[in-house]
Amino acid sequence: MPGLSPARGMGVEASRAVIRLARLPLDMAAESVGQLTGLLGRAVHGRPTGPGAPLPAGAGIPVLLVHGLADGASVVPPLERELRSDGVGPFVQVACNAFGPNIRTAARSLGHQVEQACAGEGQPAVVIGYSLGGLIARYYVQRLGGDEHVPLVITLATPHGGTATALLAPAHPLLRQIRPGSRLLTELAEPAPRCRTRFVAFYSDLDQAVIPASRGRIDHPDLKARNVLVPGVGHLTLPLHRPVVDEMRALLAAAQVTFAVQPPP
Numbered sequence: 001m002p003g004l005s006p007a008r009g010m011g012v013e014a015s016r017a018v019i020r021l022a023r024l025p026l027d028m029a030a031e032s033v034g035q036l037t038g039l040l041g042r043a044v045h046g047r048p049t050g051p052g053a054p055l056p057a058g059a060g061i062p063v064l065l066v067h068g069l070a071d072g073a074s075v076v077p078p079l080e081r082e083l084r085s086d087g088v089g090p091f092v093q094v095a096c097n098a099f100g101p102n103i104r105t106a107a108r109s110l111g112h113q114v115e116q117a118c119a120g121e122g123q124p125a126v127v128i129g130y131s132l133g134g135l136i137a138r139y140y141v142q143r144l145g146g147d148e149h150v151p152l153v154i155t156l157a158t159p160h161g162g163t164a165t166a167l168l169a170p171a172h173p174l175l176r177q178i179r180p181g182s183r184l185l186t187e188l189a190e191p192a193p194r195c196r197t198r199f200v201a202f203y204s205d206l207d208q209a210v211i212p213a214s215r216g217r218i219d220h221p222d223l224k225a226r227n228v229l230v231p232g233v234g235h236l237t238l239p240l241h242r243p244v245v246d247e248m249r250a251l252l253a254a255a256q257v258t259f260a261v262q263p264p265p
Contacts, residue, residue, distance in 0.1 A: 135158055201218045
């Protein structure tokens with residue numbers, strides 16, 4: 001996949017990092033307010049949020065967007081704007097407690113929101129997970145039976161094999177789970193012959209958060225995974241890199257044709 005030269009990639013990533021640091025306090029405050037009011041997730045673009053609410057007429061396959069560590073406002077809304085097109089969606093922004101107890105708990109919350117989005121009528125959903133959000137999505141479909149509802153998971157800059165940066169981070173329970181060799185990652189490495197979900201994992205050789213870069217891949221003998229290397233693109237830049245966005249749009253369009261449940265005549 002087309003990427004960037006290392007010098008240009010570092011420059012683009014640095015500019016995004018400055019913006020990200022400036023927005024971080026506001027994003028974390030907004031997320032905390034949502035959690036205190038009990039909003040585990042919110043649907044946008046006309047998608048009702050009530051339990052069992054039907055899909056709007058003419059709606060496509062629901063696409064759930066799962067953010068990483070306290071980056072919901074900086075990544076998910078612009079990503080949704082880039083992906084939005086006729087016949088795709090509705091989009092559902094999934095809110096997970098970035099500093100909550102663990103990935104397993106977040107995966108269960110994701111499962112509730114997937115079932116709500118599917119409205120219990122056999123409609124499948126696609127999940128896109130950025131960074132830690134990709135691990136949450138993978139755990140849900142691989143270990144909690146989510147493959148029954150989700151035929152496609154797309155991950156962006158996700159530490160599927162853990163990351164060395166977590167070894168230097170504070171000993172928070174969630175961060176311990178993305179250390180190489182953690183119990184959670186060992187669990188994800190176990191056999192999964194019945195998992196039906198197809199994965200597409202975008203990863204970069206210039207990812208400052210996923211070290212080494214190969215840990216952004218899904219290398220599991222039982223999983224149907226395609227790994228896409230995006231050279232020269234940093235962790236913050238990758239989800240909004242134009243070739244990545246174009247490829248995701250194509251994947252969503254294909255999923256709409258392949259997996260959509262046709263209404264009765």
